[in-house]
Amino acid sequence: MRISGLQKMTLLDYPGKVACTVFTGGCNLRCPFCHNASLVLPERADDATDERSVLRFLEKRQGILEGVAVTGGEPLLHADLADFLRKVRALGYAVKLDTNGTFPERLRALVEEGLVDRVAMDVKNAPLLYGKTVGLRDFDLTNVERSKDYLLEGHVTYEFRTTVVRGLHTAESLCAAARWIEGAQAYYLQQYRDSGDVLRPDGLGAFTDEEMRALLSQVRTVLPAAELRGVDG
Numbered sequence: 502m503r504i505s506g507l508q509k510m511t512l513l514d515y516p517g518k519v520a521c522t523v524f525t526g527g528c529n530l531r532c533p534f535c536h537n538a539s540l541v542l543p544e545r546a547d548d549a550t551d552e553r554s555v556l557r558f559l560e561k562r563q564g565i566l567e568g569v570a571v572t573g574g575e576p577l578l579h580a581d582l583a584d585f586l587r588k589v590r591a592l593g594y595a596v597k598l599d600t601n602g603t604f605p606e607r608l609r610a611l612v613e614e615g616l617v618d619r620v621a622m623d624v625k626n627a628p629l630l631y632g633k634t635v636g637l638r639d640f641d642l643t644n645v646e647r648s649k650d651y652l653l654e655g656h657v658t659y660e661f662r663t664t665v666v667r668g669l670h671t672a673e674s675l676c677a678a679a680r681w682i683e684g685a686q687a688y689y690l691q692q693y694r695d696s697g698d699v700l701r702p703d704g705l706g707a708f709t710d711e712e713m714r715a716l717l718s719q720v721r722t723v724l725p726a727a728e729l730r731g732v733d734g
Contacts, residue, residue, distance in 0.1 A: 502579045503527060504550050505540050507558065511570065515597045515619070516660075520568035523555060525582075528575040530601055531636030532625065533701035534666045534693055540574040541700060552585055559592050568595040568618075577604035586616040597621065601635075602648035612657045620659040622652060624688075626670060627677030634669050636701070649682060660687035662730070665716065667693070667706040672719045679724040688724055690717055692731035 506524035508514070514522045528541040535541055559569065569589050576582055577600050586596055597619040600608060611617050626634040631642050652659040661682050663675065675690065682688060693707045708716065713732045720727045 502552055502581045502585050504552060504555060505574065507550050507555055509558070509562075510566070514570040514572070515568040515595070518568035518595060518597075519566055520570050520595075520597070521559070521562070521566055522570045522572060525571065525573045525576045525579055527578050528573055528601070529578060529603055530575070531700065532634060533636055533699075534664060534669065534705050535700040536694065536696035536698060537574065538698045538700040552588075556588055556592070559589065559594065563592060566594065568597060570597045570599065572599035575601050575603070577607045580607075582607070583611060583614065583616060586611065590616060595619075599623075600648070601625075602645040605644050605647035605651060608648050609651055609656075612651075617657060620652060620657055622648060622659065622661055624649070624661045624663050624678050624682060626663070627674040628681055629677070630669070630674055653682065653684060655686075658686075660689060661685050662689040662691055664691045664693050665708055665713065667708055668704050670716075672716055675716055675720050676723050679720045679727060683724065685724060685726060688720075688727045689730040690720065690727060692729070694731070 503526040504523060505526035508522040511520050511522050514520060524540055526540050576598060589596055595618045596616060598617045599621045602622045625631055628642055632638050632640040663678055690713065692713055695702055710732045713729055717727060717729050
């Protein structure tokens with residue numbers, strides 16, 4: 502499996518657990534606001550480590566770390582992800598998977614085999630705005646819809662999340678996104694930040710903390726479980 506990075510400890514990426522984060526290389530979307538461009542673009546992606554090194558690290562951290570968050574890029578691009586997760590599980594770790602939802606069958610297979618404990622799926626925007634938001638003009642939403650519906654059935658602990666970007670999102674589009682996942686157990690509006698490694702940052706920006714709170718208030722009229730992430734106070 503292509504592993505392009507390892508964050509050795511995080512208190513943020515896996516809610517409620519002391520974890521590490523494994524970054525996989527490659528993605529099938531081109532979201533202009535992506536803050537991990539070097540993981541997305543083939544010409545910039547770097548194989549910073551390998552599976553054997555990560556597993557050796559996890560062996561040494563048994564009893565210290567509780568979980569492993571697997572993110573990207575898009576982890577489900579990698580057909581051998583299941584093999585890697587079996588080895589992680591054998592070491593006693595809980596697993597959180599981040600995904601854009603475009604591989605519903607692989608997602609289902611991992612959940613049904615018991616290889617993931619929590620899934621965080623991106624909801625990029627209102628369905629009618631998905632193509633623009635993911636940077637692919639003729640994007641077919643079918644697979645994302647299938648992943649979303651599968652998670653809503655409650656087979657695994659999950660969260661949906663939207664990175665809120667000035668220039669792509671409005672109160673109306675966020676409310677439409679919330680209606681699309683009506684009944685979700687957790688939905689986070691995440692504040693956009695320019696990491697310095699953003700795919701195409703021109704014309705994009707962040708909403709202020711106050712504006713994010715106002716957006717949340719409107720989204721909660723549709724989905725009361727919505728919360729903010731990355732906003733102070």
